[in-house]
Amino acid sequence: xxxxxxxxxxxxxxxxxxxxxxxxxxxxxxxxxxxxxxxxxxxxxxxxxxxxxxxxxxxxxxxxxxxxxxxxxxxxxxxxxxxxxxxxxxxxxxxxxxxxxxxxxxxxxxxxxxxxxxxxxxxxxxxxxxxxxxxxxxxxxxxxxxxxxxxxxxxxxxxxxxxxxxxxxxxxxxxxxxxxxxxxxxxxxxxxxxxxxxxxxxxxxxxxxxxxxxxxxxxxxxxxxxxxxxxxxxxxxxxxxxxxxxxxxxxxxxxxxxxxxxxxxxxxxxxxxxxxxxxxxxxxxxxxxxxxxxxxxxxx
Amino acid sequence: xxxxxxxxxxxxxxxxxxxxxxxxxxxxxxxxxxxxxxxxxxxxxxxxxxxxxxxxxxxxxxxxxxxxxxxxxxxxxxxxxxxxxxxxxxxxxxxxxxxxxxxxxxxxxxxxxxxxxxxxxxxxxxxxxxxxxxxxxxxxxxxxxxxxxxxxxxxxxxxxxxxxxxxxxxxxxxxxxxxxxxxxxxxxxxxxxxxxxxxxxxxxxxxxxxxxxxxxxxxxxxxxxxxxxxxxxxxxxxxxxxxxxxxxxxxxxxxxxxxxxxxxxxxxxxxxxxxxxxxxxxxxxxxxxxxx
Numbered sequence: 001x002x003x004x005x006x007x008x009x010x011x012x013x014x015x016x017x018x019x020x021x022x023x024x025x026x027x028x029x030x031x032x033x034x035x036x037x038x039x040x041x042x043x044x045x046x047x048x049x050x051x052x053x054x055x056x057x058x059x060x061x062x063x064x065x066x067x068x069x070x071x072x073x074x075x076x077x078x079x080x081x082x083x084x085x086x087x088x089x090x091x092x093x094x095x096x097x098x099x100x101x102x103x104x105x106x107x108x109x110x111x112x113x114x115x116x117x118x119x120x121x122x123x124x125x126x127x128x129x130x131x132x133x134x135x136x137x138x139x140x141x142x143x144x145x146x147x148x149x150x151x152x153x154x155x156x157x158x159x160x161x162x163x164x165x166x167x168x169x170x171x172x173x174x175x176x177x178x179x180x181x182x183x184x185x186x187x188x189x190x191x192x193x194x195x196x197x198x199x200x201x202x203x204x205x206x207x208x209x210x211x212x213x214x215x216x217x218x219x220x221x222x223x224x225x226x227x228x229x230x231x232x233x234x235x236x237x238x239x240x241x242x243x244x245x246x247x248x249x250x251x252x253x254x255x256x257x258x259x260x261x262x263x264x265x266x267x268x269x270x271x272x273x274x275x276x277x278x279x280x281x282x283x284x285x286x287x288x289x290x291x292x293x294x295x296x297x298x299x300x
Numbered sequence: 301x302x303x304x305x306x307x308x309x310x311x312x313x314x315x316x317x318x319x320x321x322x323x324x325x326x327x328x329x330x331x332x333x334x335x336x337x338x339x340x341x342x343x344x345x346x347x348x349x350x351x352x353x354x355x356x357x358x359x360x361x362x363x364x365x366x367x368x369x370x371x372x373x374x375x376x377x378x379x380x381x382x383x384x385x386x387x388x389x390x391x392x393x394x395x396x397x398x399x400x401x402x403x404x405x406x407x408x409x410x411x412x413x414x415x416x417x418x419x420x421x422x423x424x425x426x427x428x429x430x431x432x433x434x435x436x437x438x439x440x441x442x443x444x445x446x447x448x449x450x451x452x453x454x455x456x457x458x459x460x461x462x463x464x465x466x467x468x469x470x471x472x473x474x475x476x477x478x479x480x481x482x483x484x485x486x487x488x489x490x491x492x493x494x495x496x497x498x499x500x501x502x503x504x505x506x507x508x509x510x511x512x513x514x515x516x517x518x519x520x521x522x523x524x525x526x527x528x529x530x531x532x533x534x535x536x537x538x539x540x541x542x543x544x545x546x547x548x549x550x551x552x553x554x555x556x557x558x559x560x561x562x563x564x565x566x567x568x569x570x571x572x573x574x575x576x577x578x579x580x581x582x583x584x585x586x587x588x589x590x591x592x
Contacts, residue, residue: 051406053588072409081406084590087399092314103307104408144403 002065004029004152004183005050009059012045012207019045021207022059027185027200029151032178034194034215035187037204038297043187044084046204047156050185051081064152080150082158086141090130094121094140097129098147107148115143120169134161142170146177153177154185159193171197191293205297225265228255228281229272236277243271257285304408304417305424308391312421317390321383322429326436329375333440336371337363341448358550364452365441369462370543372437376430376469377536384426384473385497388480391418393490399591411583415481419576422477423470430466461542468535475528475568476501478575485579488592504529514557525559528571534564 005027012020020042027033037043048054050061052072061068066075088097098112116125119139124132132140138161145153158174159167167190174197178184188194194201195215202212229236233256237249240258245267248259258268262284269279312318340359361367392415395401404414445451479500484493504527513524524530537555540547548555559567 048587048589052409053402053405055585055587076406076409079406083402083406085399087403087591089311089394089398089400091316092311096310096314100307100310101403101407103310104304104404106303144407148407 002029003027003062004031004064005033005185006062007046007050007059008062010046010049010056010061011058012042012049012054013057019207020049020056023204023207023209024059025202025209025212027183029183030178030181031200032174032184032186032198034198034201035185035204036189036191036194036201036293039189041204042207043204044156045207047081047083047154047185047187050154051079051083052076053083078151079154080145080148080152081154081156082141082145083154083156086137086144088129088137088140088144091128093126093128094132094136094143095125097140098144101144101147105148111147111149115146118146118173119143135163135166138162138170139166142173150182152183152185154187156187157189158186159188159190167193191288195288203293203297210297223259223262223287224285225258225260225262225268226252226255226281226283226285227258227268227272227279230278230280232277235275236272239271239275239277240268243267255281301413301417304413305420308417308421309424312387312391312425315390318387318425321386322432325375325379325383325429326432328379329372329433329436330440332375333363333368333371333437333444337444354546355550358546361545363441364445364450365438365454366452366458366461366543367545368437368441368452368543369434369458369465370540370545372430372433373465373469373539373543374536376426376433377472377532377539380426380429380469381473381476381501382498383429384422384477385480385501386494387425388422388477389484389490389493389497391422392481392484393493396484396488396592397490399589402588402590405588412580415485415580415583419477419481423474426470426473426477427466430469434462458543465539465542468539471565471568472532472535475532475571475575478572478579482575482579482582485582488586504532525557525563526567528568531559531564531567534558534561535568 003026005025007023007025010020010023011018023042023046035043035046045054049056050063050068052061052068052075055069063075064078068075088094089100092100095112095116098115099109101107102109102112113122113125116122119142121136121139121143124136129137129140138158142155142158145155155174159170162170171193174184174186178197184197186194186198198215200212200214202209204210227236227240233251233254237251237256240246240249240256243260243264245264246258246260250257250259260268265282265284269282272279336359340356340363343356362371395404405411408414442451476497480493480497483496484490487493487496513520533555537547537558538561558564
């Protein structure tokens with residue numbers, strides 16, 4: 001199946017500064033793909049290159065089967081995007097802002113009211129954009145991205161500024177869009193959100209992809225047994241490393257994360273007790289995306 | 301393209317500054333017509349100097365038909381130029397300052413078409429302004445003519461001149477609009493476009509001082525004849541002549557040395573092509589980011 005997004009060695013330099021450094025990505029059609037990275041990692045610049053807004057210094061972006069640089073109109077015809085802070089005409093109402101986009105994209109204006117209802121902005125559609133709260137602006141930006149019923153939806157921090165209930169509504173909306181078979185490219189710093197919504201993720205740091213894969217596979221690497229011992233953490237780690245079924249031991253918040261099958265918990269306890277290292281706590285440990293993110297962005 | 305023009309029209313016509321500028325433009329036209337009428341009525345009868353007679357007669361022609369049409373087109377090419385610069389800077393520059401250019405181009409990536417749609421919409425708005433100015437001028441001319449007992453006459457030939465004069469007036473405004481769009485794109489800023497466009501207008505007036513080049517003759521005279529102002533004046537003067545006005549009688553400028561209409565048309569076309577090509581090239585070449 002043709003990829004919804006194919007980025008090949010995308011690089012963007014601003015003078016001597018390399019903002020994006022050889023990013024290669026494949027986003028399959030119909031999947032929800034998470035794009036993570038600390039502030040300034042190059043996420044928005046990469047999105048800019050995928051949308052033809054930023055010209056790559058080298059590499060290429062193919063969206064929905066079309067090269068963005070060579071056939072921008074064909075590439076973006078089926079793409080709806082919301083990039084960073086929502087930007088609209090402040091003197092126009094929310095509805096008129098969408099009418100502008102509908103007209104320029106050749107979309108029937110009746111669709112405007114449909115998407116406004118979808119993001120629950122119908123009641124304030126005739127108020128000027130400048131009077132909108134941050135949450136309303138986010139919703140309007142999402143409505144704009146959905147206006148022409150795109151096949152691929154690129155969302156950059158879609159729940160930014162929304163209250164918890166609003167965040168939940170937007171996540172439900174993203175889920176329902178994914179169920180309709182649309183591809184979602186979700187850039188977010190809200191890791192629990194990405195963990196809930198995305199099947200695959202790529203993590204960007206200083207312009208480079210430092211990890212990419214299925215969320216469950218990435219997190220499987222972080223599964224193990226968490227052991228808290230009363231004293232001498234270093235010696236306990238040394239003892240555990242000797243066991244052939246332990247693939248690694250690392251300190252995590254004053255405890256030891258032992259990379260070993262959970263079924264070995266009793267063996268770990270026996271091993272430590274035999275060496276006079278009393279165990280205060282032992283339990284199965286499953287890494288969260290947040291832990292994984294912090295681990296890879298710190299280490300690489 | 302039609303869809304883009306409709307979108308630009310919606311943006312432009314919903315913008316308060318457009319209606320404020322239009323109101324000021326029409327208000328100042330009314331003030332000009334009423335002032336001319338008052339001056340001609342009060343002073344015209346009392347001056348007996350033969351030297352001033354031709355000037356008084358010119359002012360009188362400006363208060364009756366068809367001269368009033370010439371006044372309207374002069375107003376469009378004079379003060380209208382300033383408003384066209386402000387409108388063009390606002391239409392393009394705000395897209396940068398609000399970050400809406402990125403929203404637009406993420407939806408419709410043809411930057412060239414977007415710029416052309418903006419240009420067409422601005423020109424369409426200038427046509428509306430010109431038609432409203434003509435309507436206001438005709439209304440005031442009729443009312444004032446009623447007070448004086450004669451509003452002049454409008455022949456079929458005068459009416460046929462109107463569309464041609466309108467085209468000339470728009471053509472004269474085109475370099476101002478394009479230069480402003482070009483500077484706005486180059487500076488990615490409303491302020492740069494606005495300041496640049498207005499400075500150009502001031503500079504153009506300043507170029508009048510370069511009339512000295514004509515005295516030097518040769519290549520200097522040629523350079524002077526290729527300046528935008530000289531060529532714009534040629535077409536503006538044609539609009540005055542088309543409605544029986546003779547600005548030569550009321551100006552100290554030597555209008556006899558203006559370039560030919562053919563040269564004026566070609567030189568303005570070259571300037572327009574240069575400004576448009578630069579704007580298109582820069583808009584296509586540059587990266588588009590969020591609000592500036």
